[in-house]
Structures are given as C-alpha cells and as structure tokens.
Amino acid sequence: MSYYFSIIGNNDAPLYELEIGTYHQSGDGTPHLPKEIHQLEQFIVNSSLDILQDIQFKNNAIFTKNLDNFYGYQIFSYLTQGNAKFIILTDLKSHDESLRQFLIEINELYVKTLLNPFYTVNNPITSSGFDTRVRLLARKYL
Amino acid sequence: MNSLVDQDLGGSAINGSPSRLIVRFVQPLEDQVAGQRADSTKGVADLSISTSSSTSAVGFASSAPVFGLPELYDQSNNNIQLERFVDLVSSRIEDTQFFQNTIRHPTDSFKDEDSTDIEILQDSIYVTMLSKSLASNTVVPFEYINHPIVNVIATTSDEDLQIVQEKYFACKKSIATLPSWLDEPHTSMTLFLILVDSDKPEELQKGLHMQEQLKLNLGKKAVIAPVSFNKAKKADQAKFTLYRSQLGLEQQPGDDSVEIPKKVYDAFNIQLQDIIYKSMIPFMQREIKLWNEHTNDGDSYSPVKGYYSTGASEVIIRRLADWYFMLRDYKNSYTTYEMLKKDFLSDRAYSYLSSLQEFMVLSLMLGASSKVNPLENSASQRGKGITKKIVTDLALALVPSFPPEAYYAESQKLFKKLIDSKLVDDLCSGILMERLAYIYYCYDKPVFENSDPPKRQSYYEESNPFKLHRYKMAEFGLSKSRKSILWMLLACRKLDPTVKPTQVALMVWRIEKDLENFGFSSDRKDHYELVWPYREDSLLHELKQALEAVA
Amino acid sequence: MSRQLKQLGDDIWRNKVEKVNSELFTLTYGSIVAQLCKDFNYNYDEVNNELFQMGYSIGIRLIDEFLQKTQLSRCVNLKDTAEIVSKIGFKIFLNITPTVAHWAADYRSFGLILTENPLADFVELPDDGKASKKLWYSNILCGVLKGCFEMVQLDCDVSFIQDTLKGDDATEIRVKLIKILKDEIPAGEE
Numbered sequence: 001m002s003y004y005f006s007i008i009g010n011n012d013a014p015l016y017e018l019e020i021g022t023y024h025q026s027g028d029g030t031p032h033l034p035k036e037i038h039q040l041e042q043f044i045v046n047s048s049l050d051i052l053q054d055i056q057f058k059n060n061a062i063f064t065k066n067l068d069n070f071y072g073y074q075i076f077s078y079l080t081q082g083n084a085k086f087i088i089l090t091d092l093k094s095h096d097e098s099l100r101q102f103l104i105e106i107n108e109l110y111v112k113t114l115l116n117p118f119y120t121v122n123n124p125i126t127s128s129g130f131d132t133r134v135r136l137l138a139r140k141y142l
Numbered sequence: 143m144n145s146l147v148d149q150d151l152g153g154s155a156i157n158g159s160p161s162r163l164i165v166r167f168v169q170p171l172e173d174q175v176a177g178q179r180a181d182s183t184k185g186v187a188d189l190s191i192s193t194s195s196s197t198s199a200v201g202f203a204s205s206a207p208v209f210g211l212p213e214l215y216d217q218s219n220n221n222i223q224l225e226r227f228v229d230l231v232s233s234r235i236e237d238t239q240f241f242q243n244t245i246r247h248p249t250d251s252f253k254d255e256d257s258t259d260i261e262i263l264q265d266s267i268y269v270t271m272l273s274k275s276l277a278s279n280t281v282v283p284f285e286y287i288n289h290p291i292v293n294v295i296a297t298t299s300d301e302d303l304q305i306v307q308e309k310y311f312a313c314k315k316s317i318a319t320l321p322s323w324l325d326e327p328h329t330s331m332t333l334f335l336i337l338v339d340s341d342k343p344e345e346l347q348k349g350l351h352m353q354e355q356l357k358l359n360l361g362k363k364a365v366i367a368p369v370s371f372n373k374a375k376k377a378d379q380a381k382f383t384l385y386r387s388q389l390g391l392e393q394q395p396g397d398d399s400v401e402i403p404k405k406v407y408d409a410f411n412i413q414l415q416d417i418i419y420k421s422m423i424p425f426m427q428r429e430i431k432l433w434n435e436h437t438n439d440g441d442s443y444s445p446v447k448g449y450y451s452t453g454a455s456e457v458i459i460r461r462l463a464d465w466y467f468m469l470r471d472y473k474n475s476y477t478t479y480e481m482l483k484k485d486f487l488s489d490r491a492y493s494y495l496s497s498l499q500e501f502m503v504l505s506l507m508l509g510a511s512s513k514v515n516p517l518e519n520s521a522s523q524r525g526k527g528i529t530k531k532i533v534t535d536l537a538l539a540l541v542p543s544f545p546p547e548a549y550y551a552e553s554q555k556l557f558k559k560l561i562d563s564k565l566v567d568d569l570c571s572g573i574l575m576e577r578l579a580y581i582y583y584c585y586d587k588p589v590f591e592n593s594d595p596p597k598r599q600s601y602y603e604e605s606n607p608f609k610l611h612r613y614k615m616a617e618f619g620l621s622k623s624r625k626s627i628l629w630m631l632l633a634c635r636k637l638d639p640t641v642k643p644t645q646v647a648l649m650v651w652r653i654e655k656d657l658e659n660f661g662f663s664s665d666r667k668d669h670y671e672l673v674w675p676y677r678e679d680s681l682l683h684e685l686k687q688a689l690e691a692v693a
Numbered sequence: 694m695s696r697q698l699k700q701l702g703d704d705i706w707r708n709k710v711e712k713v714n715s716e717l718f719t720l721t722y723g724s725i726v727a728q729l730c731k732d733f734n735y736n737y738d739e740v741n742n743e744l745f746q747m748g749y750s751i752g753i754r755l756i757d758e759f760l761q762k763t764q765l766s767r768c769v770n771l772k773d774t775a776e777i778v779s780k781i782g783f784k785i786f787l788n789i790t791p792t793v794a795h796w797a798a799d800y801r802s803f804g805l806i807l808t809e810n811p812l813a814d815f816v817e818l819p820d821d822g823k824a825s826k827k828l829w830y831s832n833i834l835c836g837v838l839k840g841c842f843e844m845v846q847l848d849c850d851v852s853f854i855q856d857t858l859k860g861d862d863a864t865e866i867r868v869k870l871i872k873i874l875k876d877e878i879p880a881g882e883e
Contacts, residue, residue: 012660013671039681040631042674047628050582054619115716115815117723118730118824124671127817 002031003090003142004041005134007110009122010083012049014042016125020138022092029139037073037089045087048075052085063103065096078103080110082121095142102141109133171290172316174281220274221567227270228569232644235260241644245651246693264648268577271570283321283449284494285501286464289330292422293317296335299349299366306334306352310360331425333417334364341370363421367413369406426465433462450494456485460498467501476505550581550622557581568636575633576649582626586617627656631681639688647689653682698776701763702784709762710785719814726830730819737827744829748836755786755837756844767845771870772796774847775803778838778868787811791866802869804854807831810864818858825860829853835866846874 001024007016019031019038033041048068055064056079068075070089076099078086086103113119113130235241240257281288295313297306310332334356338349346368353364450457463478479502486495557578561571630649639646657663657675666672675682726744733739763781768774775793783789789811795804812831818824829835835851842849850869855861 009671013662013669014674015671036635039679039684040628042677042680043628043631043682047624050619050622050624053621056619057615112815115720115723116817117720117727117815118817118819122671126820128820129817 001025001027001090001092002033003088003092003138004031004033004037004045005106005138006042006045006087006089007106007125008045008049008085008087011122012046013122014045014124015084015122016130016134017042018131018134018138020135020142022142023139024095024142029135041089044070044073045075045089048077048087049085052077052079063100065099076103078107080107082114084110086110098141102137105137105141106134109137171281172320175320221569224267224271224274224573225569228267228573228642228645231263231267232642235263235648236644238263241648245647260648268573271573275570282493282497284460284491284497286461287468289461291330291426291465292417293330293332294335294417295332296337297352299336299338299345299352301352303352303355306356307359310334310362331422332362333421334362335413335417336364336366338366338368339370340368365413365417365421367409369409423469426469430462430465430469433458450491456482456489456491456494460494464501467505470508472505472508476502479505547585550585553581554578568638569642572633572636572642572645575629575636579626579629579633582622582629585622586620623656623659627653631685634685635681639685640692643689643692646685647693650682650685650689695776695780698780699790702781702790705762705781705785706788715811715814719811722812722833723816730824730828735819735821735823737823741827741829741832744832745836745839748833748838749840750836751833752837752840752842753844754840756841759785759841771800771803771847774842775805775868778841779805782841795865795867797869802867805866805868807864807866810857813856813858813864816858825858828859829856830858831856831864838866838868842868843874846876848872848874 001022003018003020003022005018005020006014009015019033019041021027021030021032023029037044051068052064055067062079064077064079066074067077067087073089073091074093076088076090076096078100080086086106088099088103090099109130110125113125113127114121116127119125119127236246238259240260244257293313295306295310297309314332334353336349336352339345346366349366353366356362356364459478459482463475463482466472466475466478479498482498483495483502486492486498557574560566561574561578564571566574630653634646634649634653637645637649654663662672662675664673664676674680677683725747726740729740729743730737733743759782762785765777765781768777779791779793783791783805789807789809791805791807793803794806797803810831812834816830818828818830829852832853835853838851839849842851848871850867850871852867853865854867855863855865857864
C-alpha cells in the first residue's frame with residue numbers, strides 16, 4: 001500500500017514529489033510501488049491532468065476523488081486557487097477523508113512556501129523543512 | 143487430386159458483368175480445421191477441446207472453461223503474418239529520408255521534414271491487423287460464411303471411372319471426420335468437374351459417358367468443361383499469372399508464379415460462373431426453401447462444448463440467414479437473424495450472439511436499411527435496440543457536425559477492454575495501445591479542418607513573462623495528448639525496443655515531440671522541473687537507452 | 694524607569710502610529726531582499742552591505758520621526774539608550790521589544806535579542822550552501838540603528854551576530870559604541 005504524491009505547478013511541471021508507504025495497517029511508511037508504476041508515476045499523474053483540466057471549471061470542487069485510475073491505482077487531486085495541483089496516486093482503497101485532510105494541510109504548507117521571498121512560483125520546492133513537514137503529515141494521515 | 147473446398151476460381155467476371163468474383167485459394171477444409179486445432183493446443187493447452195465426430199468424445203482438462211473454443215480463433219497464424227508485416231513496414235520506414243534524418247540522426251536542418259509517408263506506413267499496420275482479425279477465413283461454428291457450400295471434385299475425361307468414384311468416397315470419408323459443428327456433407331453439394339480436351343472429339347464422348355455414370359452410380363451432378371489447349375497455345379500468347387503462395391501450393395524457391403494461358407484461364411472462369419449461377423445458387427435456393435418449411439428440434443446448445451450441433455434448429459436458421467446474406471437478400475437475412483437473438487441470449491451462447499449482431503448490422507447497412515435509415519432521426523432511435531444503436535452510432539460518427547468526444551470515449555473504453563482481456567499477444571496489444579494513444583491524440587483535433595478565425599492582436603506591445611498564462615477557454619480541457627503520451631509509452635514497453643526497435647523509435651520520437659509542446663524537453667537542464675520525463679528512473683529514459691543499445 | 698519607558702512605548706504605538714498590514718510589510722521586505730540577491734548574483738556580502746546602506750538611509754531620517762513622536766531628551770548613558778531603543782524604538786516601529794542582554798564588562802557594548810522578527814516571517818534562506826553562512830537577512834535593521842545612533846552623536850558598530858534563520862538559537866544584534874561624536878558645526882556654517 002503506497003502513495004506517490006506530487007505537487008504540480010500551474011505550468012503543469014512537477015515541483016515536489018514524494019513516494020511514501022502507508023502508516024496504517026502496521027505499515028512503516030516504506031513505499032512499495034512496483035517498478036512498472038515507479039517508472040511511469042509522473043507520466044500517469046501528468047496524463048490525469050488532462051482529465052482534471054476537463055472538469056476543473058465544470059464544478060466547484062477543489063478535492064476530487066477517483067479523478068482517474070490506472071490498473072488498480074486511484075488518482076486523487078486537489079486544486080489550489082492559483083491552479084497548482086496536488087495529486088496522489090495510490091493503490092489504497094477507501095481512504096478518502098484522510099486523504100482530503102492531508103491535502104488541505106498540504107495546501108497550508110504550500111501557501112507558506114509561496115510566501116517565502118526566496119521561492120519563485122513554479123520552481124521546484126527543495127526546502128528540507130517542507131519535506132520534513134510533508135512527511136509528518138503523511139505519517140499522520142496516510 | 144484435392145477436393146476443392148470453398149474454391150472460387152478466376153478474377154473478375156467477364157463481359158463487364160457487375161458481380162465481381164473474388165477468388166481466393168484456401169487449404170482443404172480438413173487441413174484447415176486440423177491446423178486450427180493444432181494451433182490452439184500449442185497456445186492455450188488448458189482451453190483446448192478436442193472434438194471429432196468419429197469418437198464424439200469431448201476431452202477437456204478439468205478446469206476447462208465453459209466458454210472457449212480457441213481452435214476457432216486462428217490467432218497464432220494471424221500473429222505470424224502480422225509480425226511479418228510489421229517487420230516489412232519497419233524496414234520500409236527505416237529506408238525513408240525522414241527516418242534517417244529526423245529520428246536516427248537528428249539534425250536541426252531536417253527538423254520540419256514531412257512525415258506523411260511514414261505516417262501512412264505506420265497506419266497500415268493497424269489497418270492490416272484489423273482486417274486480418276476481422277476478415278479471418280477461420281472456420282467457426284457460429285456462422286456459415288466460411289463453410290463449404292459446394293464440393294467440387296475435378297477430374298479429366300480420360301480418368302478411370304473407378305478411381306474417380308474412389309476419390310469421391312475418400313473425400314466423403316475425410317469430411318465425415320470433421321468436427322460435429324461443421325456442416326456435414328449432406329448440407330453441402332458435391333459436384334464433379336470433368337475437364338475435356340476439346341481438341342480430341344473422342345474425349346468429349348468419354349466425358350459425357352462419365353457424367354452419365356456418375357449420375358447413375360452416385361446420384362451426383364457432373365459438369366463438363368471443354369478446354370482447348372492447342373488453340374490456346376497458338377492463338378493467344380497472353381498469359382495469366384497465378385502465384386503459388388496464393389494458391390496455397392507449396393512454394394518452390396525462386397519461382398513463385400505459375401503461368402496459365404489466358405484462354406484457358408477464361409475458360410475456367412466461365413465454367414466457374416456457370417457453376418455458381420447454374421448449380422450453386424439454385425442449390426442454395428432449394429435448400430433455403432426446404433429449411434424454411436420445416437425446422438426440427440435437434441440438440442440444443444451445449445455450454446461445455448461451446449457450440450450447437452448441426453441438427454439444432456438454431457443452426458439451421460442461422461445457416462438459412464447466412465445463405466440469404468450470401469445471396470444478397472439482406473432483408474430476409476436481417477429478419478431471420480432477428481429470430482435467433484433471443485435463443486442465443488437465453489442459451490448464453492455469446493460467441494454466436496456477437497457474430498449474429500455483427501451480421502445484423504451488416505445486413506442493415508447493406509440492404510435492409512429501408513427499415514432503419516441510419517442518417518434520419520437517429521436521436522430518437524438511439525438506445526432502442528443494440529443493433530440499431532450500433533448502426534446509428536456508426537453512421538453518426540460520420541456526420542461532421544456531431545461532436546466526436548462521445549465516440550472517442552466509447553472507443554477508448556472498448557480498446558482498454560480489449561487490451562485488458564489479454565486475448566492477443568504482445569505485438570497486437572502494443573498496436574492496440576498505440577491506437578488508443580491515437581484516439582486520445584484526436585480529442586481536440588477537428589474531424590474536418592476548418593480555417594481558424596484570425597486571432598485578435600493584444601494591445602500590449604510586449605507581453606509580461608511573469609503574468610499567469612491565460613488559457614483559451616474554448617479549447618481548455620479538450621486535449622488528451624498527455625493521455626496519449628502515456629499510452630504510447632505503454633505501447634513501447636509492450637512492443638519492446640529490442641524486438642521492434644523501429645516502431646519504438648518512431649513512437650519515442652513522437653512522445654518527445656508531444657512533450658516539447660508542453661514545455662518539457664531534455665534541453666531544459668536549467669529547469670529541473672521541466673526535464674522530469676528524462677529522469678534516469680523513468681520509462682522514457684529506459685526506452686531511449688535500449689534503443690541506443692540496439693542501434 | 695524601565696516601566697515608564699514601556700508605558701510610553703505602548704502609548705505611542707497605540708495612539709500615534711499609522712499601522713500597515715504586517716504581511717504586506719513582510720512580503721515587501723522579502724521581495725526587496727530576494728531581488729537584491731538576484732541583482733548581486735547571490736554575492737551575500739554585497740547584499741548585506743546594500744541592506745545596511747538602505748537601513749542607514751532610513752535611519753538618518755527616521756530619528757526625526759522618533760524624536761518628534763517621543764519628545765525624549767538626551768540619554769544619560771548607553772544603558773539608557775539601549776532601553777529606549779528596545780522598548781520605544783522597536784516598539785513603535787515594529788511592535789516588538791527585543792531583550793537587552795549580554796552587556797560587555799565596560800558597558801560599551803550590548804546585545805539586542807529579537808525573540809520575534811516580523812521581517813523574517815515565512816522566510817527560508819536559499820539552500821545554496823552559502824546563504825545560511827553569509828546572508829544577514831534582516832541586516833537593514835543594523836543600518837537603521839547605525840543611522841539613528843549617528844544622528845544622536847553616537848558612533849556605533851551595529852551588526853548581527855546570530856540569526857534563527859541560519860539555524861542559530863536566537864537572533865541577536867550587537868551594538869558597540871566606538872565614540873561619542875562632538876557637536877560639530879557643518880562645514881561652511883559659522
């Protein structure tokens with residue numbers, strides 16, 4: 001049971017990525033994504049943007065569960081007001097609410113990152129502090 | 143002398159007759175069925191069911207599924223042919239300037255070269271696969287299109303009558319060993335073709351005598367075909383060339399062709415038309431009348447065997463409908479097919495049902511369309527019945543004003559289903575995946591080109607690069623090219639760069655081009671977030687590495 | 694004395710000062726620093742210097758505003774000065790009160806410990822390996838102090854010695870008195 005989490009800038013390029021396993025069901029947070037998925041994860045996420053773009057102005061939802069799927073992997077998305085996207089690819093089922101909470105808190109972190117004068121929009125987020133905080137949230141919710 | 147099964151000779155009809163005959167030589171039926179069976183046991187052992195009318199024992203593995211007669215789907219043969227075709231196309235593509243300059247050795251000066259040629263070549267692969275899998279001459283129990291109608295035994299007038307008769311019995315015997323779902327001899331007509339050398343008058347006598355004897359002894363009709371070899375030699379030097387490979391004859395190295403004087407060829411052609419119009423069609427019409435009058439209750443559907451036995455009324459009705467179809471009576475064939483639908487559905491004979499639907503659709507589109515005009519008030523007809531739905535959907539897809547998204551969505555679903563069903567081998571699923579990628583690619587492309595309205599110039603003299611990019615709302619969200627990229631990658635993986643390097647190279651080139659449209663390119667090393675497709679752990683990188691190793 | 698000063702600072706903060714949205718302030722300062730870094734091609738010594746100069750220019754003007762609002766008279770000693778800087782100066786302009794600490798034995802230098810720093814909210818220094826060693830993000834404050842001190846005849850060295858942004862435990866400005874300037878008549882004026 002693993003997650004691949006990616007923050008996509010409004011230029012549709014990945015700004016931050018994390019592969020992490022679940023902490024539920026006695027998981028220790030180690031991701032177990034098979035090679036076929038690992039090799040393609042960014043492509044899968046990238047392709048789901050086509051679907052997201054199609055629906056994003058058709059309703060007001062920010063969080064979309066089951067945006068797309070790919071051979072047993074579900075894709076969840078969270079759209080920020082600045083048109084950045086948080087995408088989660090996972091093989092874990094029925095975990096929607098905590099995923100939503102996770103993404104809401106990720107948004108807070110992301111906004112704080114945007115306020116950092118040294119961060120430029122759509123640049124990769126390389127801050128180790130950010131990474132640590134995301135991992136903490138993952139531990140809490142995923 | 144082979145029994146000439148399902149054999150129609152001669153190219154186009156003579157004297158400008160509108161009905162064009164297509165001649166294809168196929169293997170003798172017994173060989174064909176035996177081949178189908180062998181293929182299936184090679185491929186999926188646990189699915190194989192051995193059927194033979196002599197033992198009528200049905201031997202199958204304990205786990206044999208209810209549904210499946212793999213011997214019916216001569217897949218492996220198709221695969222080999224497709225494999226060859228793809229290799230042929232690949233080598234043609236490799237020879238093109240475009241491939242050499244743009245893909246193999248990319249240089250800037252050739253960047254915008256025309257890729258139409260290779261696109262046509264590339265598209266031919268899918269077309270070939272489609273036609274091979276649709277137009278298979280595999281003999282199947284659920285339709286009668288490839289079943290024999292007339293059994294022609296050809297002989298010459300100087301042959302001994304005894305031998306001819308023995309030949310007939312041998313032939314009859316071999317037919318009797320065919321699977322029980324196949325038309326038994328009594329439903330097909332046996333016809334003797336006696337070739338007479340018209341240069342020798344006594345031969346004609348012999349031929350007539352043989353014709354009479356055959357009628358008396360066996361009760362079978364014989365046709366006399368006079369052929370003048372002398373005249374042909376002298377008068378007409380035009381030759382007609384046939385190819386051994388087409389004839390199904392064993393190939394000899396170096397020389398594939400067999401030449402026949404045109405006169406002789408024409409003579410055969412006339413004879414063939416005679417057989418079709420004077421013997422076969424009347425025979426079919428007689429039989430149709432007979433089946434129409436009475437249908438008996440034979441064996442019903444056996445889910446274990448996966449087919450109806452020949453005696454079952456469904457089979458007879460189906461054969462009746464197929465024969466109507468072959469005689470181009472599409473209205474009758476449609477109504478007859480219609481009768482069977484419920485039965486097949488309640489028997490869960492799905493292979494029968496799907497084939498039935500197919501032919502219903504064809505009947506409708508070819509001739510019975512006065513009942514349903516697909517182009518008229520189609521909206522109200524949609525969803526009423528599956529057949530009508532298919533017809534209307536097919537026709538609507540051709541109407542330019544209709545938004546094609548619905549069809550793309552539908553075809554996507556079906557393609558995915560087909561790929562996931564794993565019915566086909568890697569090459570085929572690779573091609574299917576590539577096709578699926580193409581469907582995604584088509585999404586925001588207009589079906590028919592129309593000229594773009596002139597773009598309004600911005601009144602700003604220079605654009606501010608820091609401003610957020612504004613989307614064109616009319617097109618926003620329509621494109622599915624990123625999906626297309628994903629499926630091309632999957633197709634590449636399926637096709638395997640070491641096995642089909644040219645195909646993969648071509649697709650990788652396309653993937654990179656598409657990625658560039660999104661601003662992702664290996665040239666953007668300064669922007670870490672824009673080179674993600676080329677990371678070392680990505681599939682694209684792996685494919686490119688493999689291609690380099692091959693080249 | 695100390696309590697009176699605190700009271701005075703609070704009063705002025707509450708009644709006499711125009712306020713501005715703190716995030717606007719923070720982000721404005723942040724973008725100035727970020728832009729300077731870019732302009733000086735991430736040469737942080739130069740950035741520090743530039744910030745200091747900017748602060749200095751602010752400081753030599755700001756002192757008048759300060760004196761006008763506070764109506765304070767001349768300080769008796771540096772201790773006085775330190776208290777006023779912390780409890781009134783920082784209070785009325787930034788609404789913070791740094792702790793005065795780490796006095797030198799000769800009472801000629803002291804530290805201002807900023808427990809909070811409104812300039813540095815949301816900030817994470819660039820992780821280029823250099824910034825966390827060299828850049829004094831809030832160096833403008835030193836310039837301001839320097840400018841103010843100079844205008845009241847105190848020639849001081851003002852500099853950061855630690856900053857939580859760099860991973861230090863505290864943020865501390867060190868002020869060291871060099872000499873007290875004499876009232877000099879500007880050249881050309883008798």
